[in-house]
């Protein structure tokens with residue numbers, strides 16, 4: 001009798017747990033509009049298309065916002081660097097100044113996620129004197145190199161070496177040709193956030209394997225694509241790792257006619 005009562009108590013608590021789990025799961029479905037998963041990385045366009053000079057896409061920032069509040073990318077014509085943090089989207093041209101992005105603007109390449117790290121996905125970082133040192137420190141923390149990891153780092157930087165690229169006109173050059181015209185600038189003793197991703201090696205062709213970070217200063221007055229940095233000890237790193245990548249390809253004729261062989 002006593003054993004049976006214990007069993008039914010266990011069953012009731014299991015049912016309770018199941019209901020709670022379903023409620024939490026459905027809650028997160030509602031949060032992202034029922035998209036591919038709880039926290040799928042959403043990507044518009046491919047890095048290969050940019051490399052071939054297909055610098056226009058048809059993904060609007062209004063649509064991108066539906067899929068995430070955190071991420072990076074660029075704009076049609078490679079008109080600067082894009083960074084998204086806490087639901088705000090910024091365009092950083094070669095003057096290094098972040099501007100708000102209108103919902104109707106379009107991008108040929110962007111990656112976003114609804115950034116929702118758990119409390120266990122937060123670590124304090126040691127000092128690092130270069131971006132390579134920082135990446136090595138992150139590699140030691142992240143559990144597997146085969147997931148899609150969104151990474152946010154908040155801290156004080158002795159140096160951020162950043163770049164942006166100038167807007168291009170048709171006929172478009174390749175990505176390498178545009179990067180050759182990049183404007184590089186250094187930000188010293190600055191508080192801010194690195195917003196980025198670490199992608200596995202097998203995304204080659206679709207995205208850039210390894211780390212890719214854009215910087216945004218705490219005062220929102222500077223930023224860009226991070227080339228190198230020196231970070232003081234005590235910075236906070238937060239992660240949101242995902243098993244899901246939702247990829248949306250451009251629907252325009254330049255993309256449709258391109259040969260990727």
Ligand SMILES: [Zn+2]
Pocket residue numbers: 072073081212213214225226
């Ligand atoms: Zn970038």
